[in-house]
Amino acid sequence: MTATVATPSVTSSPSRHARALAEVTRSYAALPPDLPVRLAKRTSNLFRDRHAAAGPGLDLSAFRGVVEVRPGHAGGPATALVGGLTTYEQLVDELLPHGYVPLVVPQLRTITIGGAVTGLGIEAASFRNGLPHESVLEMRILTGDGEVVTATPDGEHADLFHTFPNSYGSLGYALDLLIELEPARPYVALRHVRFDTVGALTGATAEVMATQTWDGDRVDFVDGVVFGPSEAYLCLGRWTDHLEGQARPSDYTGQQVFYRSIQQRRTDVLTAHDYLWRWDTDWFWCSRAFGAQHPTVRRLWPSRLLRSDVYWKIVAFENRHHVMGRIERLRGLPGRERVVQDVEIPLDATAEFVDWFLREVPIEPVWLCPVQLREQEPRGETPWPLYPMRRGERYVNVGFWSTVAVAPGATDGDVNRRIEAEVSRLGGHKSLYSDAFYDEATFAALYGGTAYGPVKQRYDPRGRFPTLYEKAVQAR
Numbered sequence: 001m002t003a004t005v006a007t008p009s010v011t012s013s014p015s016r017h018a019r020a021l022a023e024v025t026r027s028y029a030a031l032p033p034d035l036p037v038r039l040a041k042r043t044s045n046l047f048r049d050r051h052a053a054a055g056p057g058l059d060l061s062a063f064r065g066v067v068e069v070r071p072g073h074a075g076g077p078a079t080a081l082v083g084g085l086t087t088y089e090q091l092v093d094e095l096l097p098h099g100y101v102p103l104v105v106p107q108l109r110t111i112t113i114g115g116a117v118t119g120l121g122i123e124a125a126s127f128r129n130g131l132p133h134e135s136v137l138e139m140r141i142l143t144g145d146g147e148v149v150t151a152t153p154d155g156e157h158a159d160l161f162h163t164f165p166n167s168y169g170s171l172g173y174a175l176d177l178l179i180e181l182e183p184a185r186p187y188v189a190l191r192h193v194r195f196d197t198v199g200a201l202t203g204a205t206a207e208v209m210a211t212q213t214w215d216g217d218r219v220d221f222v223d224g225v226v227f228g229p230s231e232a233y234l235c236l237g238r239w240t241d242h243l244e245g246q247a248r249p250s251d252y253t254g255q256q257v258f259y260r261s262i263q264q265r266r267t268d269v270l271t272a273h274d275y276l277w278r279w280d281t282d283w284f285w286c287s288r289a290f291g292a293q294h295p296t297v298r299r300l301w302p303s304r305l306l307r308s309d310v311y312w313k314i315v316a317f318e319n320r321h322h323v324m325g326r327i328e329r330l331r332g333l334p335g336r337e338r339v340v341q342d343v344e345i346p347l348d349a350t351a352e353f354v355d356w357f358l359r360e361v362p363i364e365p366v367w368l369c370p371v372q373l374r375e376q377e378p379r380g381e382t383p384w385p386l387y388p389m390r391r392g393e394r395y396v397n398v399g400f401w402s403t404v405a406v407a408p409g410a411t412d413g414d415v416n417r418r419i420e421a422e423v424s425r426l427g428g429h430k431s432l433y434s435d436a437f438y439d440e441a442t443f444a445a446l447y448g449g450t451a452y453g454p455v456k457q458r459y460d461p462r463g464r465f466p467t468l469y470e471k472a473v474q475a476r
Helices: 014-029 088-098 113-118 158-163 198-211 258-264 272-276 286-290 295-300 308-321 323-330 347-360 414-425 440-446 449-459 468-472
Strands: 066-070 079-083 100-102 136-143 148-151 172-183 187-195 221-228 231-240 267-271 336-346 366-371 395-405
Touching (some): 014 066, 014 136, 014 148, 014 172, 088 100, 088 272, 113 172, 136 158, 148 158, 158 449, 187 198, 187 258, 187 272, 198 221, 198 366, 221 258, 221 347, 231 258, 267 272, 286 308, 308 323, 336 347, 336 414, 347 366, 347 395, 347 414, 440 468
Antiparallel strands (some): 066 079, 079 172, 100 172, 136 172, 187 231, 187 267, 336 395, 366 395
16 A cells, blocks of 8 residues: 555554565464365454354454544645544544544444455445445455455456455455545534425425535535434534534533433534434334433433444343343243344335335334435446445435334245335345345345356455355354
8 A cells, every 4th residue: 555654643553554564364274274274353343143163263463543634735635644444433532633534434433444346335424425435445355365455446356346345345354445534523503403294395305405505505415313203304514613503512422312402402412423423322213112212211321331243232132141031931922933123225216115114114214314326426326236326316324223023924034025026126225234134136136246257266265254144144
């Protein structure tokens, strides 16, 4: 990676980083050659049930931290060289003091940048900055044959660069990435605009995506929440140096719950740090399932443990031991189907999808996050074949995360299959971090099978990594 270093390293020194790069191929070669390779991680943001893997995992924990921050010059963007196992929490903590943030900061603190690039990340800046992998200028990837290659958009390994997003570690692991940054301000000022129908909200969304303004104000961030068929909000944010008339910034890291403020306040101001993690404190609204939003429980629950990774550990414990499931069966209650999904729907079809969802699936609220690929020519191109969104087309990510009762005569998975069918009917795609039920042919058609096969064969000829289908659908 050849950009000139203009600022001292932040936490991961260049020399330590170089030693980690020299060591990683030896560590990989020491793994049992007859067992699938898995990544040794203590945390995960995946919601797929995974089969237990035999043998030791590959430890890439040395690839954490910001190695270098490089201010922009001659009109170019600022950049940072970062380890692939760096969480966005660490990135924000290390970059904000320099006055920068990544172009897109996914909602949950423990998502790693390598995970967001090989998976899929999205947030309220995605209507203007696209997806996290679009800010990557180059990355070093450990491939299935044990080699470390530098992938760029138009170099020798351009095929790997373009198929790596949404490959979920089936093609390799990102050891480090050179990413673009944008300048940050101290605060984010918010406007919460209510609409009586989802159709009215998507109409306003089209205007915001086209102009990056609303009612005369600049818009740097936009997402939304649908509380029901007749109550939906756009949350419009902009960078600011001021408190905009407030005595102090709002604090949703303790007793107050951010998503409830959307219904209660027309305007608000948060620090940049708290805005970026506004959804993490209560895992959007999912903390209510653990009682964390009950006033008495909230007072007793330490603020430092109001975090998505704490809730995830509770879910992981339940997935392993099924304590609540056994209690519900003893009470004669029906089984529950997990419906945890994020789907990208074309903007023009979003109201139709959400109206269908609210009728057919008893889950509220629903999160909306507009997204469009960054404006680069040629328009209409699908530059990321494993998640084939088209340049110039506007989408909305629709997120819903809960469980539903398994109806009499139904089976676990039926609701998710109906959602998959409706998403496909409307020309959308769904993220693969959670349960998927596609047959192999349908999956290949939706997720770049013709592009994936040759790249898989080139970089993992012995099949050391499970395939994307094995990971996403068969949970290997």
